[in-house]
Amino acid sequence: MSELAAVQGIERIEDAPLEGLLEAVRAYRDRRARFITATCLDRGERFEILYLFDEGLKTVAVRTFLPKGQRLPSITGVYLCGFLVENELQDLFGIEVDGLDIDYRGKFLVTNTFETPPLLKQTTCELRPTKEEPS
């Protein structure tokens, strides 16, 4: 699956290797950009993760790629407010985050009713069977 070439509405996407992610994020903090959220896409063998920032009503992003099975460094040391979305990445994509300040250990939004994290492409959903009408 191919990566995003461009996103309408995002002014600029800056690629950062996993080891340089925190440095790239810190540069936005130093420029007083507001952290908006992170967005993850399941790209088969790896995850494509965008960290979105607001700079004067313009949206800019740092993008990194995370091979499946590797751990993601937490940005909570730079933007504490990132703990919510990083816990969500753990829950919904099964990504393990290193150094997360407030760690719900995969039990932030979902319980253990899913065998695989729900937003992985391999997780399929079916409609719940309708209950039979009492005779």
Added chain:
Amino acid sequence: MSDATNVPFGPQHPVLPEPIQLRISLEDENVLQALPALGYVHRGIEKAGELNDFQQNVFLVERVCGICSSIHALAYCLAVESAMGLEVPKRADYLRVVWMELHRIHSHLLYLGLLAEAFGFESMFMEFWRIRERVMDLLEMTAGNRVIISVCTIGGVRRDIDAEQARTIREELPKVREEVQRLVDALLGDYTVKRRTAGKGVISGQAALDLGAVGPTLRGSGVAQDMRMAGYAAYSELQFQPVTFPDGDTYSRTAVRAYEVFQSMDLVLAALENLPEGELAAKFKGRPDGAALARVEAPRGELIYMVVGNGTKNLERMRVRVPTYANIPALLSVLPGCEFADVPVVTLSIDPCISCTER
């Protein structure tokens, strides 16, 4: 923190219309720390957005939230329109402003009523909600429904506002304004209200920005940031300056919402005054094949939809970031130091919407 008393605040609590738990550590009556526990109403809407046809998603996303439902639909439509390169007719842009601002008015009146109830002003609560019904009646008159109004569609709007309906809105809103003004004067000028809200849950503008706060929570700390300034729909053609209050406390956040009610009324009237003739929706063929992000200003703050299309009828990804989600870190930062008795009102001051937050 071994001597701390831990108190679960929620998930069922009189000031919380929806379930969220704050695990609060107390020393005597003072809050030392608060941590949220979510997951009571997670519905997997982002996953459902990948399974549905991209056009059906308009109706799905309206059900993310029962209060700002049509603003979710607008944000989603803007994202898909951007991904598909669609140009929305001018009339649809103006009609979108009318309905979105009516939604903001009823959402803020709902908040003001809930806040009044939180400190025991039952009559004021009922008054705010009685007036809110008149706005709901306008939504019903123009859209056929009160809450889930389903007016937005990809490319424009599904319904029109005719001259008779526009006249009714123009006649009704000044009467609503008069009644709201009377209540807002009573609320914001009241000694007890000031004692319960002024100086409670204070967050500075810089701290609010650092913690990613949005909407009235951010503007109540003096930061003039509102996505309507970016000019989506017809906002670029209407006079608009964000409402701000400087103190960063519960009183300021409430005052921002109170004055935004009047501003929204002005925007509705201005949009109706300048409503151009023309089509309601752009016709289109094809499916989204590309990615787009849309940011709009919902009543509680910045709402974000990102869609990634792959040329099929199903989206590769639908991402939703709601305002309450962004405001939770700010709430957690202001609670330590508060007295336990202030926790309900301070919590309410971010106008939490858990249905949105959990999706």
